Amino acid sequence: MSDQPANPKVPFYKRPGVQTALLVVVTLLIAFQMARMEVVRRAKAAYHRGEKNFAERKFREALWDYQEVQEFYYVPKSKWVDMAAKREWECRAYLGDWVPPEGPLDADVRTLRPDFAQYKDVIATITPVGDVTYQPAPPTNAEKQGLKPVMPGQEPTKKK
Numbered sequence: 001m002s003d004q005p006a007n008p009k010v011p012f013y014k015r016p017g018v019q020t021a022l023l024v025v026v027t028l029l030i031a032f033q034m035a036r037m038e039v040v041r042r043a044k045a046a047y048h049r050g051e052k053n054f055a056e057r058k059f060r061e062a063l064w065d066y067q068e069v070q071e072f073y074y075v076p077k078s079k080w081v082d083m084a085a086k087r088e089w090e091c092r093a094y095l096g097d098w099v100p101p102e103g104p105l106d107a108d109v110r111t112l113r114p115d116f117a118q119y120k121d122v123i124a125t126i127t128p129v130g131d132v133t134y135q136p137a138p139p140t141n142a143e144k145q146g147l148k149p150v151m152p153g154q155e156p157t158k159k160k
Contacts, residue, residue, distance in 0.1 A: 043072040043080040050087060057129075063091040089119040096128030 012018060050065030069084035 039072050040078045040080070043069045043078055043084075046072075047080040047084050050084065054087060054091065059091045059094045059129075063088060063095065066091065085115055086119060086122070089115075089123055090126065093123040093126035094129055 013022075046065050046068040050062045050069065053059075053062035053065060066084040066088040069080050070088070072078070072081065
């Protein structure tokens with residue numbers, strides 16, 4: 001007979017159950033990290049789209065892009081989310097949208113968005129320009145002819 005035992009002890013890390021569990025854990029960690037990286041990548045891309053629209057003075061589209069960035073707030077909170085929040089307030093100020101003057105509406109905004117106080121000074125320096133990204137509707141035939149607008153059933157009259 002030989003001097004070696006018939007069943008040598010297998011090291012802990014070489015057991016089939018341990019190797020399978022380790023493979024599952026590593027795979028889950030990699031999948032989680034890939035999902036996290038994708039969220040950050042999409043937030044960064046949306047922020048840069050917003051910056052491009054902001055530079056072109058397309059404040060409405062920029063506002064939508066910055067809001068999209070903020071939808072990627074949870075699981076990783078990236079720097080893009082904080083920068084988008086600031087730019088969202090600036091876009092709203094340029095559009096004259098949702099940014100109240102001093103008065104009773106301030107309390108409502110503070111309740112809805114607690115970060116209002118942080119950007120209040122920046123917002124105060126911006127003069128609203130309105131939404132310049134959309135062209136106004138073309139004039140109607142009555143407007144082209146210089147007629148007053150009428151209610152249905154009335155006869156059009158010339159403007160004085």
